[in-house]
Amino acid sequence: MPAIPLSKILYTAEAVTEGGRSGHGRTSDGRLEVDLSVPDDMGGTGGPGTNPEQLFAIGYGACFQSAMLAIAQGHKLDAGDSRITARVGIGPTGHGGFGIQVALDLHAPHLMPDAAAYLMTEADKRCPYSNATRGNIQVMLSVDGTPIEEIVRSDQGAA
Structure with missing residues (x-):
């Protein structure tokens, strides 16, 4: 595309x-x-x-959290005191070059895990860094170390 x-x-x-x-x-x-x-x-x-990976981690984390905070405000969710930990890894692609991967972890003490996972999913759609990297690198989203897919799955199992 x-x-x-x-x-x-x-x-x-x-x-x-x-x-x-x-x-x-x-x-x-x-x-x-x-x-x-x-x-x-x-x-x-x-x-x-x-190094470039540290700079990218700060940039991606800040941009992603701004998108998340805007979405939280629009949905009247309290994302106060939240933080995003961004980890950018670099390594060989196996094809002669190097690539990166990203992990974004949200800590939001005033949100239930399902609401936090929702905000992460929605922020991933809005954030320019996420949109720029989508399909190019692996980006893993989590809440307090739990992948958002597991949170969504456990929430659906409880329903």
């Missing part, structure tokens, strides 16, 4: 990187400037800098 062009660009982020995974990156507005280091687990020096 070909990519669908956006009807309107609301914002464009611009960043410049030099030196690849062992280099430096900065945004054009100067709000973010980071040194980059390759983790020990990937054969690097494990230096003090961040």
Whole structure:
């Protein structure tokens, strides 16, 4: 399926990187400037800098939670004090390249598991990161470590 062009660009982020995974990156507005280091687990020096997977985890987690909070507000669900833990893994694809996978876990102390699973499912439909990655990488959604499929299945079994 070909990519669908956006009807309107609301914002464009611009960043410049030099030196690849062992280099430096900065945004054009100067709000973010980071040194980059390759983790020990990937054969690097494990230096003090961040890496693309950490940056992606923060970006995806923040975007996903914003979508979830908007949906919660629209349904009068209390997602206060919630947090998303985003884990981005990188590894070989088995076809000569590398790929990533993502796990997003919601902790929402004021929500029942079925409501939390519902919000995760709906946020996955709305979040631009989810829409960009759908069909390209594995994204696993969970609530307090329980996959949302298990929550939905157990909720249906109780009905």
